[in-house]
Amino acid sequence: DSGVTQTPKHLITATGQRVTLRCSPRSGDLSVYWYQQSLDQGLQFLIQYYNGEERAKGNILERFSAQQFPDLHSELNLSSLELGDSALYFCASSDRRQNTGELFFGEGSRLTVL
């Protein structure tokens, strides 16, 4: 158990809909990362937050947004969903104060868009 909690584990929805994925980082970790893994693809970096502030952005679509709240949990919002958004979405957290950058991953949220 990495200590990172993601909900929901599975989600099935229709095209055009909007969903929110939630992540609770390990206790004490200030950084949260979101990654997308599509079928047979590697981990694609989406976005990273540190202590409530956005710090880095990857190839995140404009239809997607995220935020990190004062209690450090994070949400990834996916809107106007398309079939191609079906993927496994991972959240990871790290303690940047250690400067090693080691990431601890949640179990992922599997999104299926029909």
Place this chain on the structure above:
Amino acid sequence: ILNVEQSPQSLHVQEGDSTNFTCSFPSSNFYALHWYRWETAKSPEALFVMTLNGDEKKKGRISATLNTKEGYSYLYIKGSQPEDSATYLCAPNTGGFKTIFGAGTRLFVKA
């Protein structure tokens, strides 16, 4: 954009074989390199973090080396076992906030 390349893409070995994979990355602005192990239906787990040129880390039958000047790292597995079957990811850290992963090497170990 940080270009991280891992080779081979996949590897099939017999139980007991030793094997190795490569991770290549730009050598400028290097800060650290991480190796992760990702088993099917699970989430990635950190294996090693290396920061210094010439670093060598070992965990059981798995070891890794780092060359920051030429921008590569090797991961070695000695005497592969079926439970070593997984995807091995490397992730160089250039000191910024992004952690970009390579596409991984998928290892299959046949009993």
